[in-house]
Amino acid sequence: MTDWTSHTARARNWFETLRDNICAEFEAIEAEAGSNARFDYIEWDRDTDDASDGGGGVRGAMKGKVFEKVGVNVSTVSGAFSPEFAKTIHGADEDPTFTATGISLVAHMANPHVPAVHMNTRFLTTGKAWFGGGADLNPPLPYEEDTQAFHAAFRATCSKHNPTYYDRFSKWADEYFFIPHRNVARGVGGIFYDHLECDDEDAWDRNFAFTQDVGSTFLDIFPKLVRKRMHMPFSEAEKTQQREWRGRYVEFNLVYDRGTLFGLKTGGNIDAILMSLPPDVTWS
Amino acid sequence: MTDWTSHTARARNWFETLRDNICAEFEAIEAEAGSNARFDYIEWDRDTDDASDGGGGVRGAMKGKVFEKVGVNVSTVSGAFSPEFAKTIHGADEDPTFTATGISLVAHMANPHVPAVHMNTRFLTTGKAWFGGGADLNPPLPYEEDTQAFHAAFRATCSKHNPTYYDRFSKWADEYFFIPHRNVARGVGGIFYDHLECDDEDAWDRNFAFTQDVGSTFLDIFPKLVRKRMHMPFSEAEKTQQREWRGRYVEFNLVYDRGTLFGLKTGGNIDAILMSLPPDVTWS
Numbered sequence: 001m002t003d004w005t006s007h008t009a010r011a012r013n014w015f016e017t018l019r020d021n022i023c024a025e026f027e028a029i030e031a032e033a034g035s036n037a038r039f040d041y042i043e044w045d046r047d048t049d050d051a052s053d054g055g056g057g058v059r060g061a062m063k064g065k066v067f068e069k070v071g072v073n074v075s076t077v078s079g080a081f082s083p084e085f086a087k088t089i090h091g092a093d094e095d096p097t098f099t100a101t102g103i104s105l106v107a108h109m110a111n112p113h114v115p116a117v118h119m120n121t122r123f124l125t126t127g128k129a130w131f132g133g134g135a136d137l138n139p140p141l142p143y144e145e146d147t148q149a150f151h152a153a154f155r156a157t158c159s160k161h162n163p164t165y166y167d168r169f170s171k172w173a174d175e176y177f178f179i180p181h182r183n184v185a186r187g188v189g190g191i192f193y194d195h196l197e198c199d200d201e202d203a204w205d206r207n208f209a210f211t212q213d214v215g216s217t218f219l220d221i222f223p224k225l226v227r228k229r230m231h232m233p234f235s236e237a238e239k240t241q242q243r244e245w246r247g248r249y250v251e252f253n254l255v256y257d258r259g260t261l262f263g264l265k266t267g268g269n270i271d272a273i274l275m276s277l278p279p280d281v282t283w284s
Numbered sequence: 285m286t287d288w289t290s291h292t293a294r295a296r297n298w299f300e301t302l303r304d305n306i307c308a309e310f311e312a313i314e315a316e317a318g319s320n321a322r323f324d325y326i327e328w329d330r331d332t333d334d335a336s337d338g339g340g341g342v343r344g345a346m347k348g349k350v351f352e353k354v355g356v357n358v359s360t361v362s363g364a365f366s367p368e369f370a371k372t373i374h375g376a377d378e379d380p381t382f383t384a385t386g387i388s389l390v391a392h393m394a395n396p397h398v399p400a401v402h403m404n405t406r407f408l409t410t411g412k413a414w415f416g417g418g419a420d421l422n423p424p425l426p427y428e429e430d431t432q433a434f435h436a437a438f439r440a441t442c443s444k445h446n447p448t449y450y451d452r453f454s455k456w457a458d459e460y461f462f463i464p465h466r467n468v469a470r471g472v473g474g475i476f477y478d479h480l481e482c483d484d485e486d487a488w489d490r491n492f493a494f495t496q497d498v499g500s501t502f503l504d505i506f507p508k509l510v511r512k513r514m515h516m517p518f519s520e521a522e523k524t525q526q527r528e529w530r531g532r533y534v535e536f537n538l539v540y541d542r543g544t545l546f547g548l549k550t551g552g553n554i555d556a557i558l559m560s561l562p563p564d565v566t567w568s
Contacts, residue, residue: 181554181557182554250538254535254538264539270466277531277567279566279567279568280527281564281567282565283353283558283561283562
């Protein structure tokens with residue numbers, strides 16, 4: 001079996017660099033809105049009974065004038081899955097030990113005209129090694145042109161790497177970010193990908209390059225959408241609509257989201273796992 | 285196999301009578317607070333592809349001055365479980381057809397000094413027939429004397445029926461209303477019971493009488509606690525504490541609650557299933 005230690009370290013370094021760049025950009029947006037909000041960073045260790053398990057992460061969180069609540073978590077964990085959970089994880093039937101490094105970001109915005117957003121990319125190793133990730137836009141009050149711009153950015157990035165990626169990964173996002181019990185989409189989609197297998201060094205290089213580009217594309221397109229909408233006036237009725245819309249977001253994350261489940265089952269940090277949950281939600 | 289049709293009808297009549305009495309009492313409390321809030325009732329039919337499946341219910345909801353949001357649902361449904369889901373349901377491996385009738389109530393209160401509450405009792409038939417139910421108190425700002433009074437009321441009721449009930453059922457509530465990922469209890473407990481088997485007519489009579497007393501006990505004790513606390517002044521900080529506490533309640537209901545899962549898996553009415561979710565929630 002390949003030793004993925006140095007690859008995991010390289011992926012982790014990238015996720016941390018991406019985090020730093022995103023946080024700097026989000027803080028710049030706050031400054032433009034006349035706020036001096038800054039990210040707070042909290043380190044956490046993985047809570048585990050087994051000394052051979054380990055790792056942890058850093059959770060960045062900011063509450064600002066534009067970003068009502070944004071969390072960015074970079075975590076790098078390792079250990080062994082329980083036999084029962086291993087059955088549900090790609091490649092873990094061959095080897096229940098795992099490493100996982102990734103960045104996860106969720107932003108809930110003060111202005112209901114500004115879309116909420118989620119972005120996550122990750123590198124996992126079990127008996128197999130693969131990248132996964134994605135980004136999806138979650139506007140309480142959708143604008144078709146924002147949806148188009150978000151998709152166009154990821155379409156361009158996907159096309160640079162593989163002609164089939166955008167079609168496959170945007171369809172995957174539509175299927176994944178869906179709330180069956182309400183029969184509605186969580187948002188307006190984006191891309192979702194998983195199991196980009198790293199069978200050899202070349203495959204790793206390709207998949208890592210793609211994953212880096214997904215992060216960079218997010219960093220390019222999302223701030224544009226924020227700056228376009230952040231000064232729009234909004235009514236109390238629109239804010240209420242946002243609060244109710246956020247309820248659907250909570251339902252998806254707590255009932256269906258695999259990342260949330262993964263975190264809860266592997267002794268992740270609760271505050272980091274549930275940082276995705278919005279402030280100020282209403283179920284009418 | 286016993287034909288449980290008439291028993292189901294008797295149980296349903298009781299649940300509807302209990303609902304009427306509870307709603308009248310809650311409206312009386314609103315009137316005492318100078319509000320003319322009343323319950324709205326919405327009928328719903330079970331959404332199903334299979335014509336042999338059926339049933340539905342009536343969802344009562346009120347938003348008042350004392351009751352920020354209260355829902356009372358009486359539903360009576362029947363059909364056949366999917367083979368996969370049948371494995372998880374008591375007695376459904378013998379016979380996947382089922383009937384279920386029950387009352388479910390959740391009250392989220394405007395004043396954070398007033399406890400939120402949940403009460404549910406039900407009669408189910410599969411290859412077996414049984415009663416289940418319970419009630420638990422969920423104070424954002426707990427008062428030991430309220431907790432004691434709530435437990436004392438159910439202890440007395442349990443003792444009238446079976447000397448082992450209170451110990452078993454209050455322990456069961458502690459185990460059931462627990463949030464593993466936070467390692468905290470959802471509230472301050474109460475009672476929870478399930479699979480009170482009806483092997484013969486006598487057992488049915490006994491279990492029905494107990495279930496009726498559980499409902500009546502709720503109707504007696506909860507309004508007392510409400511009237512005791514509803515006029516207490518509270519601060520914005522206490523209201524914020526309540527909103528954050530409600531987040532834990534949402535986490536429990538969406539991640540762990542069997543009733544929610546049962547509803548989502550059996551084509552229940554989404555608004556009725558999720559009426560338990562609080563208004564105005566915060567994840568900080």
